[in-house]
Amino acid sequence: xxxxxxxxxxxxxxxxxxxxxxxxxxxxxxxxxxxxxxxxxxxxxxxxxxxxxxxxxxxxxxxxxxxxxxxxxxxxxxxxxxxxxxxxxxxxxxxxxxxxxxxxxxxxxxxxxxxxxxxxxxxxxxxxxxxxxxxxxxxxxxxxxxxxxxxxxxxxxxxxxxxxxxxxxxxxxxxxxxxxxxxxxxxxxxxxxxxxxxxxxxxxxxxxxxxxxxxxxxxxxxxxxxxxxxxxxxxxxxxxxxxxxxxxxxxxxxxxxxxxxxxxxxxxxxxxxxxxxxxxxxxxxxxxxxxxx
DNA sequence: AATCATGACAACCGCGCGCGA
DNA sequence: ATCGCGCGCGGTTGTCATGAT
Numbered sequence: 001x002x003x004x005x006x007x008x009x010x011x012x013x014x015x016x017x018x019x020x021x022x023x024x025x026x027x028x029x030x031x032x033x034x035x036x037x038x039x040x041x042x043x044x045x046x047x048x049x050x051x052x053x054x055x056x057x058x059x060x061x062x063x064x065x066x067x068x069x070x071x072x073x074x075x076x077x078x079x080x081x082x083x084x085x086x087x088x089x090x091x092x093x094x095x096x097x098x099x100x101x102x103x104x105x106x107x108x109x110x111x112x113x114x115x116x117x118x119x120x121x122x123x124x125x126x127x128x129x130x131x132x133x134x135x136x137x138x139x140x141x142x143x144x145x146x147x148x149x150x151x152x153x154x155x156x157x158x159x160x161x162x163x164x165x166x167x168x169x170x171x172x173x174x175x176x177x178x179x180x181x182x183x184x185x186x187x188x189x190x191x192x193x194x195x196x197x198x199x200x201x202x203x204x205x206x207x208x209x210x211x212x213x214x215x216x217x218x219x220x221x222x223x224x225x226x227x228x229x230x231x232x233x234x235x236x237x238x239x240x241x242x243x244x245x246x247x248x249x250x251x252x253x254x255x256x257x258x259x260x261x262x263x264x265x266x267x268x269x270x271x272x273x274x275x276x277x278x279x280x281x282x283x284x285x286x287x288x289x290x291x292x293x
Numbered sequence: 294a295a296t297c298a299t300g301a302c303a304a305c306c307g308c309g310c311g312c313g314a
Numbered sequence: 315a316t317c318g319c320g321c322g323c324g325g326t327t328g329t330c331a332t333g334a335t
Contacts, residue, residue, distance in 0.1 A: 020303070020329075040320070054320075059304065062322095094323060106303080109324075114301055 017051045021060055025050055029057055030065050063106045070102030074111055082108055083116060 017025075032048035041054030050057060074082070078100055085096045093105035093112075100108065 018305075042320075055306095055322095056304080058321075063303075091324065105323075110302055113325095118300095 015051070016053050016056075018056070021064075025052065026060070026065060029060060033061060033065070034067075059106075063104045068102060069104070074103075078103070079116070082112065086112065086116075 028048050028050055029044075032044060036044075036047070038044075041058045043054075045052050045054045045057045048057070052060075081100060082096060085099055089095050091109075093109045097103055097105040097108050
């Protein structure tokens, strides 16, 4: 792999500056960006009259000068979100940052490495999810009771996500990715994708879940199968993936918990309810309890 | 007051990827 | 198909402020 030409001595043998940015440099870059907007960073560095490489300018703009940056300490809510998303996404700082408007990947990474990691190390019971109810995450011990308040081994809540395109395509019983959704401020005060959606038909939903559990080696695959096998029509031939078997399912209860721990119930056969996902429909998992009645 | 340790934040570095020539 | 270039990401290092000794 070739070394990047950026940040090495320029062709004209001009020595590029490194290290901390001076207020004058900040002002030059800020003024240029506000009047010209983003473009090729090498050009920006040159045209703004900075003796910096494009890469350095890009970093300074993204991490420090950008007007939409939120300043100051992380709020407890942001902390919880970082912990939650890190438990799901790992060190994908840019993806985590994309879910915390006004925060940069660098900022979150630093915060994690300097504060949160140590805090978790010192307190192994540190709550890593936004709500106690979300402790169903696959990385945590599962609760023996579901969010219907029942003690049941066969209706454990399932961590579900539309994380990949494959999943998204599979779960076409969710009404086209949501209706009436869009970015906005949620009731909790977070900016994110406020998504509403509809489950169309119980039988389609269960069928999709059944397919999903077979196609993907889910940790909780057995739980899903077990639950589906409770359907009388499935008892005779539980492993057969025959869509007709699902046609008798016309009643189902379900409950969805979003990343803020809000529960959204729908326990009738209309199965039309809206629920809210606090951030990104395409990536963020949510908890789903379901029972086949 | 001087020194050392620690934490928070800023910036750099190397790498991989995508794109156009 | 290959190369050059720019960009973005994640890991790492550097710098500064603050507190403890």
